[in-house]
């Protein structure tokens with residue numbers, strides 16, 4: 001687990017690339033400069049860790065592209081102490097960004113292999129989520145709800161009602177919706193019954209898995 005000056009230099013460059021693509025949130029850019037992304041991916045891809053690309057991780061899943069992580073983090077408008085639910089822990093990279101910008105993070109992962117691996121790995125880097133959960137993101141986390149923010153990092157075929165219902169009034173749900181490619185969709189809860197919906201462009205994610213069993 002080595003983090004060198006060279007890695008740090010590459011991260012600075014990556015932050016500059018993301019800035020040029022429209023990321024302006026200082027806290028998010030600082031998180032990108034700080035988190036050793038090369039340690040979140042398979043060592044065979046290490047040389048490319050700071051390119052703006054997605055890479056395979058375990059269980060046929062991917063670590064999201066840095067631009068996507070930065071875009072989602074910026075759009076959530078996380079404030080220090082916000083209670084955030086993440087669906088799709090994966091490598092834990094997005095989780096680390098949320099922790100760096102001051103969120104209290106609850107994160108659900110459907111693949112047991114990834115859940116185990118990331119549960120061991122994040123604390124080694126000093127990243128402590130409130131809770132990492134092996135479970136089904138379609139259900140959210142009713143026992144901990146309501147949340148200030150909910151972020152989904154897998155392509156959802158539809159918007160799960162449970163997630164909308166677990167938002168605080170004023171809260172934000174950011175979810176890529178679609179079967180093949182996805183439209184990044186932001187819901188802002190205006191009142192108990194009203195949600196404002198914004199469509200924020202096309203993205204490509206691995207699919208959100210239906211409940212097993």
Ligand code: SAH
Pocket residue numbers: 061062063064087088089090091092093094095108109110111114135136137138153154206207208209210211
């Ligand atoms: N944020 C992660 C993205 C991983 S890809 C990263 O950057 O590393 C999407 C993740 O969502 C995968 O790990 C996948 O296993 C998980 N996932 C898919 N369907 C899910 C579901 N129904 N509930 C929880 N996690 C799910």
